[in-house]
Amino acid sequence: MAKVVDMVEQPRLREIVHDGVTVGVQLDFNIIIRIYMTTTTPQRFGVKILRELSEILSREDVKAALGIPDFDRALVRESTHSPLEADLTLLKEGEIVGRYSVKASPTGNLDYIVKSWRSERMSNDLIAIIPLEGRKDNETIYYVALILIPRMLKSEHPSRIKKYLRSVLDAKREGEKLDRLWPTDFIELSNALRDHQILQIRDELATKQDEMLEMQKMMLRKQDEMLEMQKLMLSKFDIMINILKKIYQELKRSKNE
Numbered sequence: 001m002a003k004v005v006d007m008v009e010q011p012r013l014r015e016i017v018h019d020g021v022t023v024g025v026q027l028d029f030n031i032i033i034r035i036y037m038t039t040t041t042p043q044r045f046g047v048k049i050l051r052e053l054s055e056i057l058s059r060e061d062v063k064a065a066l067g068i069p070d071f072d073r074a075l076v077r078e079s080t081h082s083p084l085e086a087d088l089t090l091l092k093e094g095e096i097v098g099r100y101s102v103k104a105s106p107t108g109n110l111d112y113i114v115k116s117w118r119s120e121r122m123s124n125d126l127i128a129i130i131p132l133e134g135r136k137d138n139e140t141i142y143y144v145a146l147i148l149i150p151r152m153l154k155s156e157h158p159s160r161i162k163k164y165l166r167s168v169l170d171a172k173r174e175g176e177k178l179d180r181l182w183p184t185d186f187i188e189l190s191n192a193l194r195d196h197q198i199l200q201i202r203d204e205l206a207t208k209q210d211e212m213l214e215m216q217k218m219m220l221r222k223q224d225e226m227l228e229m230q231k232l233m234l235s236k237f238d239i240m241i242n243i244l245k246k247i248y249q250e251l252k253r254s255k256n257e
Contacts, residue, residue: 022175
């Protein structure tokens with residue numbers, strides 16, 4: 001199933017829908033830009049996403065969306081490595097079934113992703129990992145998108161590749177019936193959320209301290225009440241002692257008479 005996506009100032013592409021889910025856009029018969037998108041939190045993006053990449057790609061829905069071949073082992077190179085090695089290599093029974101350039105930007109910087117890919121000596125398909133912020137009915141939803149761009153588009157101008165990225169995001173926004181969907185800065189959001197959490201913890205601690213002070217005051221009041229009760233009991237005890245003394249004296253006087 002395919003339908004034309006109307007996009008302002010973007011390449012006119014055809015949306016690809018699989019099992020009711022938008023999985024990409026098609027430039028021509030041979031070139032398809034694919035996308036998989038899932039909800040996440042700003043704190044989970046970054047190095048963690050690379051460490052979880054092989055597990056993510058092994059899921060059947062992800063493989064179907066991105067057109068990833070079946071594999072039983074994945075080599076993910078997170079740090080600097082030889083320019084002749086791919087960021088991601090997929091193997092099946094010891095044979096290489098796929099090589100990919102993987103570019104992730106926790107700040108949502110499409111320029112970095114595109115330029116890093118184009119600067120590589122090897123010509124591999126690109127898996128761009130992009131943090132997104134979506135809006136639907138005034139609700140904010142955070143996503144991470146995995147976008148697979150074929151290697152044959154690597155030689156195109158960076159601005160053109162960025163338009164392709166925005167086009168597939170546009171198609172995904174329409175497919176998910178979101179009001180808006182755009183790359184966002186998860187580092188800034190994480191810092192803001194962290195600061196907010198710190199303030200919340202401080203507020204909670206201050207509230208607990210106030211509660212403890214109130215409890216201490218209440219305990220002091222109880223102690224004062226107990227002291228007052230003890231004084232009253234001692235006073236009544238003294239009265240009873242005096243009464244008993246008088247009774248004893250009267251009895252003693254009566255006996256002597």
